[in-house]
Amino acid sequence: MKYITEYRNKNLSKKIADKTNDYLKDYKGKISLMEVCGTHTHSIFHSGIMSLLSDKIEHLSGPGCPVCVTPNEYIDTAIAYSRLPEVIITTFGDMIKVPGSSSSLEKEKANGAKVKIVYSPLESLEIARKNPGKKVVFLGVGFETTAPLVASTILRANEEKLKNFFVLSGHKLIPPAMQSLLESGEIKIDGFICPGHVSAIIGETPYQPIVDKYGIPSVIIGFEPIDLLEGIEMLVRQIVEKDKSKVENQYKRVVRREGNKKALSLMNKVFDIKDSPWRGLGLLPKSGLYIKKAYSEFDAEKKINVKVEKTKTHPQCICGQVLCGTKKPFECTLFSKICTPESPIGPCMVSSEGTCAAYYKFKKQ
Ligand code: SF4
Incomplete structure (x- = not known):
């Protein structure tokens, strides 16, 4: 298919959904598919494809919203930085409304803090160049999709010998989170809808150890209705036919088996992989990206001291x-x-990839 409209074709959607439902005709019980990525949750609701599919398919939302899995400690640290008169915070828009323990960047901005929304980390460099007397702290929140761009920004700052640009790195890796969910045994997952954007960077192979160890079919899927329906059909086929579980790639027009080697090498050049805290999942081994010693002059945590308040979360929030x-x-x-x-x-409820925001928007109650 060549044009986007072809990926939204109603007749084709119905045909693929019917094929999937046929597989499930004699299947006893329900199958649970987890969309790892919040964008998939939104696309599934937005496209309405669930109404075409058998109610034997249950959809679970997963941990693939970077803002959502960022723990309060990180947000409280960002808020504490924003209160320093010499600091300008630069951030993607989603982060600004996220509540920390007692405030948010939005509230701090209203109180006079310098918080600027950027669309690329590279914009932070321009802000740093224009404000030599200030310290510009970029909030590095995101998965493998965002990390290479932040890495290249740090490399550019290094080339320019910028002395007032810093990153508070909260980047995280998706496969360790998938593994942790299976390890916990708290939830029945029959198949993973693997994130298309993240997979464009990491490729197919990082999912293989998870499939080998836990036998859970995993399919990399795009975001248009036909992508989703095709990918779900591939997952259901694997589950019903009890094939040897495997990693499949529905999103071949974007995701290469080996991923994006250039982006991966940028990431590896600038970041070390270490244990990292996730909201809801706790401290996960080898799941976070932290700035290497060679670039530590751009590491906000190493270079700017700040006192962070004791973290607390809302007792009724079940994020x-x-x-x-x-x-x-x-x-x-x-x-x-x-x-x-x-x-x-x-x-x-904040992020455009957040599950609560998706349920609220599409009134799924
Ligand atoms: S709806 Fe509940 S779980 Fe979701 S963000 Fe709000 S407080 Fe947290």
């Missing part, structure tokens, strides 16, 4: 369980009554 797929947003007592996109209590 952690929503991110693990063990609870649905409408099981939260605050959902849509007190917690809304206009007045979010937890990060899952």
Whole structure:
């Protein structure tokens, strides 16, 4: 297919969905498919494809929203930096509304803090050049998709010998989170809808050890309705036919088996992989990207001291369980009554990839 409209073709959608439902005709019980990535959750709701598919397919949302899995400690640290008069915070838009323990960057900005929304980390360099008397701290939140761009920004700052640009690195890796969900045994997952964007960087192979160890079919899937339906059909076929579980790639027009070697090498050049804390999942081994010693002059945590308040989370917010797929947003007592996109209590209601935001927008109750 060549044009985007072809990926939204209603007749073809129906045909693929019918084929998937046929596989399930004699299947006993339900199958649970986890969309690892929040963008898939939004695409599934937005496209309405669930109405075409058998109700034997249950969709679970996973931990693939970077803002949502960023723990309060990180947000509180960013807020503490924003309170320093010499600091300018630069960040992607989603982060600004996320509540920390007692404030948010949005509230700090209203109180006079210098918080600027950027669309690329490279914009932070321009802000740093224009403000030599200030320290510009970019909030590096994201998965493998974002990390290479942040790495190249750090390399550029290094080339220019910029002395007032820093990154607070909260980057995380997706495969360790998938592994952790299976390891916990708290949730039944029959198949993974693997994230298309992340896979464009890491390729197919990082999922293989998970499939080998846990025998869970995993398919890399794109974001258009035909992508989703084709990918779900591939997953259901593997599950029903009890094939040897494997990694399949529905999104071949974007994702190469070996991933994006250039982006991976940038990432490896600038970041070390270390244990990292995730909201809902706890401290996961080898799941975070931290700035290497060679580039530590750009590491905000190493170069700018700040006192961070004691972290606390809202006692009724169940974001952690929503991110693990063990609870649905409408099981939260605050959902849509007190917690809304206009007045979010937890990060899952803030981000454009957040599960609570998706359920709120598409009224899935
Ligand atoms: S509805 Fe709000 S408070 Fe409840 S889990 Fe979602 S983000 Fe947290």
